[in-house]
Structures are given as structure tokens and as C-alpha cells.
Amino acid sequence: MSHYRTKHAPIEPLSASNHNKAPQPLVGPDTDRRATIGTDLMSYEQLEEFGRELDTVRQRVLDDLGQADADYIRRVIKLRNAFEVLGRIGLFMPFFWPAFVAGILLLGVAKILENMEIGHNVMHGQYDWMNDPLVNGQKYEWDNVAPAQEWKHGHNYMHHTYTNIHGMDRDIGYNMFRIDAEQPWYPSHRFNLPLAFVLMLLFEWGVMYHGVELDEYLAGRMDKAEFQGRKKRAMRKIRRQLVKDYVAFPVLSLALVPFTSWWTPVLVLAGTFVANVIRNIWTFLIIFCGHFPAEVETFKEEEAQNETRGQWYLRQLLGSANISGSKPFHVLTGNLSYQIEHHLFPDIPARRYGDVSADVHRLVEKYDLRYNTGRLSKQLWSVASQLHQLSKKPDDPYKIGNSPESKALRRAKREAEAERRAQEQAAAH
């Protein structure tokens, strides 16, 4: 039995988490210096107002969440389940090719729905308010070789908090491509386009590998225990996915061999592989179009230090691009075709992004901002030409990663940092 004690506590409305300040690691060394994001477009007062207006939009949606949203996500899950079951049945009928082909397509679409409109959105916590353990962001695991835990860290936290900040958002080019002119050029970037094509086919494996963060471990920024844990979880997830798709169902189809032919299980396996590739291609295309079209902006860490909520919102707006399309198209993209709205409000149910975009448009017009949108073909063309342009060796030696000039610059930076630390230590003694 606890008794109530009263003491003074600093609860002020809307201030207890210092919400209007930058997320912790983005607090700069000089806390009085203000972030410069958006200052070329608006005044600080306008930025504050912009943030408040978007907060209001978010709250309006949150207040309105209810049965319709719950019914929607359950309807999508039901549809996905039906597609998967029908797809797997179709795959068991390689002797009747129309059913077999339909099976491949249905399973591919089921996996797309699962990864995009269900998995991605549920793992953002968009449906946590329902309090249903089957659609809870902390508990959900998706039909993809990348384990949910690592994906949520890299995506929900790193990518959605530090969106498009060089050196912080690991999703800028996925450590593989030169997709932004600010990135230093390395010889491997000559293969930007062919590498992107290969990644497209194997995208889920790329997402999984990206989440293990081998590069962070090799650079000494991650301890061994953490890395081992990531590796172990990835291996377990890979095993489960492979067993399901390429062992369990083909084995189940062995029962059909006496009535059909010995190659039935082989075709079941091959068909499932194709369905996985269909999902990989689709998710790759949608995701690359969300951040990599040419006009999307990226930021330097110094610009974003000590940013306000308004500036954070603005960075999300400038750092994302939408794809226009029909309603079924939006569902198949998990409403990530509304990438801008998703980045502004990552935790409201994605089916609301279409409505919310009207409010975003209103604010974009009010403050005369840019809103990057276009058809899939236009955005894809922009991404591809960007990849192609930036694969060429730049003339500026400072843009070439391993040029003597860049190396000298990095050395000078390292030395300056070491000197600053030495001085700090000397001052402390």
C-alpha cells in the first residue's frame, strides 16, 4: 500500500521532455547556437509556428483514431492472409500453369502487403493505440529476412530521427551508392547503376545486411557483444525464413509427387523464390523513390544541431519525395507513396496520409516551400539519372574520397580534434 506524497515537480504543459529541442545526440557543443535548417526559407518565428501547426494536424488525427482505422488494418491483414493461402495453393499446381503463375503473383502481392502496409507501419507503432498484441509495434515480426529489432533501430530511430543528415542517417545511399553530391566519390561508385540493379533483386538481403552494421563494428564504433547479438538474430531470422519458404512448403508438396511428377517440389521452391524477388523489386523501387530523387535535400550535422521541432519537421519535408498514384497503388506501397507525410508523422496510421496531405499542401503554400511529388516513372527516372550522374568521377578533388586533398583534409580535422582534446585535458588538470 503506497501512500501519496506531494512535492513540487516541474510539470509544465508541453515542456517536460524538452520536446521542442533536438533529440539528444543532436545537441551541439554550443547550446546557444541555433540550427540553420530552413533559415533561408523562413524566420525562426515562422519555423516555430510551422511546427505548432503540424503538431495540431497530428493531434487532430490522433483524436480521430477509432474503429475505422482498426477495421482497416484488419481488413488488409485478412486480404494478405487470403492472398498468401491462395498463392501457396497455386504454387502447388505447377501442372496447371495459369494457377501456378497466379500463385506466384498472389504470394508476391501478399509479401508486399505484409512488408509495406502491415509490417512497416505496425512496427512504427502506428497501431499501438489499439492495444492489440497482434498489431503491436514491439511484438510484430515481419515476413522478411531482416529481423524486426535491427530494422526498427536503423529505420525508426536512425533514419526517421536524423533523416538525410550526412554521417548520421545510414540510409543515404546505404553505404553502397553515391546518391548525393555531398557524398565523397570512391571508385566503387562507378558501378552505381549495376549495383543498384543487383540490390533491387536481393533487396531484403540488403536490408538485413544493412541492419547488422558490419561497417560500424569494423570501424570500432560497435562493441563485440552487440555485433554478435545482431549476427545471431539475423542468422535465426534467415534460418526461419529459408525453412518456411524453401524447405517446409516444398516438403509439403512432396505429397503431390505420386499424382504429378518429381519436379513439383522444385517448382514450388522456384515459384516461391520468384515471389520473393517480386516483393524485393517493388519495395526497392518505392523506397528508392522516397528519398533519392534529385531534388531531395540532405543536411550537414552542423546545420541540424540544436534544431527545434519546426526545423525537424522542415527537414523531413525537404528530405522526402512522394509518388502520385491510384488508391490500390498507395495501399501496395504501404502509403509510403506519401513519404513526406510519413516522415512528418511516422506514428499515425498510414491510411490517414492521404487526408493529411491536404493540410501539408496548405502549409507548403502558406510558407512557400517545395513539395516533391511525381509519378513513379518520373521519380524513378530522377533516381536513375542521379545514380548515373554521381557515378562519374567529379572534377573537384575534395569530392573524391581518396584524393590526396581529401586525405589531407581528414588528417587536418583529426589533428585539430586531437589538439582540442589535449587542450581540454590540460585545462582540466
Added chain:
Amino acid sequence: MGLIRAALASKPVASLTSPHSIDHYLEHVHPMWTVTQVRARVVEVVRETGVASTVVLRPNGAWRGFRAGQHVEFGVEVEGKRRVRVFSVSSSEKRAGRTFSVSVKAHPDGYVSQYLHHELKPGTLVHLSQADGEFVLPRTLPDHVLLLSGGSGITPVMAMLRTLRDAKPGTPRPQVTFLHYARSREDEMFTAELDALVEEAGLGRVVRVYTREPEPGAELTGRFTAEHLQQLGVDPATTLTYACGPAGLIASVRDAYEAAGAADQLRVEYFKVPSVDLDAADATGTLTFEDSAVSADNSGATILEQAESAGLSPRYGCRMGVCNTCAVKKNHGAVRHVITGEVAANTDETVKICVQVPVGDVSMAL
């Protein structure tokens, strides 16, 4: 668990549905066909008093049964949101058929208990947990048992009384003393059944005390004191006692048993009506981190900050309510969102601890 359920819960089936559970599929075929998620349909809602009702439930095959005195999580979906509260089972273990019941007194501010009392209809789907709790009768029964309760604390001991009543003829049955305190006869649950039990031979004594409106010629009057036990001829030292009721009653009972040197005979379960003062400018209550067995006075900072200053290191990311890394289960208590000011007071709901401050007592699964 039936054979089909056991087969569906097996490993080979799990390898086909991985990474999802079979329930992710089955619940969309039929909401009651889940294998591990316990679900039930409301059979009947019985008004007990003006503010209390009994809900009769028919659970699906995932339900593993209960022992009298245990409680169960009871979740109903309203406007797409599952609201969960914990209620004691009030029916007999020996009840025929596959139904059981919970009895609930509607709390004036209690969303779920009010909903239950006023709106719950037969046929509604209810999300349950398995029954849980240590407040149960021993397997081998002693000679004397005292079931003592106050107010709505009657529910778990009522389940015990009914279970003892329904014991097979011929099995050894203890002498039961059932002592219940209610404000008045109108305020009492199960009145008709208790009246009948007073007459029932061989079970023991059923005594009720109406503290505000005592009946003329009542054996006992007023609130619980040690003298009440004396008057009933109950010796605390030799009587296994189950007491359930408001915290004040339990404190007096505990004092009486400690004074009699009989604390080891006492089993208690108590409840506290959560007092949530939303307008309080000051932070009140205790923040408990259940899994780490740490608690601290609520400082008014976010739960994440308070956890960190209590020496815990919960997972977190953006610390601005965006990334959901810190989301964790709140066992019970009310929390307020620092940006929206919205208060969340559900049992067992997931909250982002970087943007929630406790309002009064809060227990976190951390």
C-alpha cells in the same frame, strides 16, 4: 486443450506460418478460433446491485480454467481500442458447462467497469488472459476457513464459497465462516444467494455486516474489529483466513492477526481505487519498475528520465516520441503525454516512455 489446438500450436505448423503465429491467420477466419489467445463470448450480463454486475463468459478452447480466488485480464474493444482491466472470477470452480463469470462494481471514473455495467451485450467478444493469482485455497483443505471481505472484495471469496458449497458430497469439507462487510443491503452483491446460503446446512456460517445501515438485531455492527472474530468464535491461530477488500479493511485485519500472533494464517488481496488528480500541479504517487523491483517517488519527469535516474537503462532512441524504440508495457496507472496532454489510464497498454509522465501511482514492465 483439444487435439486440433495442440496440433495447430505445434512446431511444424509454426514453421509454416513463421514469422507469424497461427493466431495471426486463424483470428481472421473466426475470432474464437485462436490457439493461444484466450477469447470468450459474453453469455449474459446480470445486474447485481445498482452499480455492480456479473458477466457470464464462455471462453474458447485456449482457456485453461481457473482456481477460485484467481483473477483474469478482461479486455473489450471499444472504438477500435482494447481496454483491459483485471477482475476476479466470481463463479464456482465446479460450475457445470464451459462458462465462468466475473463480477464487477462500476467505478464512477472507471471506463471499463462503467461500460460493462451499462453497455456490454451478450455476444460481445472479450479478450482474456489465463487466470492468475496466488490467492487460492490449498489443495488439502484445513478444518476451519474464514472468508472475510469488504465491498466488491467479495468476488474472489464468493468464488471460494461457491466452490466449497459445490464440493462433491462425501469429500471432506471445512467449516466455513463467511464474513462480509457492505455499506448497506442495497449495496451488497449476491444478496439472494447469500440469504439462501445462510439457510444451507453443513457449510458453516454466513454473516453480513451492513456498516452504514445495520439491520435491527444484527449480530455484529460497525467496521471490522478483532472483537467481531471473538463474537463469531473464530480463533485466528487455527483458522486459515482469506481476506479481500479495500486497503483500510485489510490493514485492520492484518493488525488483528499480528496481535494474535496468527499472521501466517492470513492470505490477503486488496485493491485501491486509483486516485488520479489530473489538475495537480505537483507530481504525486510512486513509479514502480516491476521487472527490476525498483520504485521511486514520482518526480514529474518523463518515465524514461525517472527510470534512468533510478539506475535502469531502458532502450530509447529519439527521445521525442517519434521512433517508438522506448515503447514498453505499462502494467497499470495513468500517464500523461507531455506534448498532447492526453492521459492514458489503461491496464497493460504500450506507451512511449520518453514522452509520458506518471500521474499518480504507475507500474511499468521495466
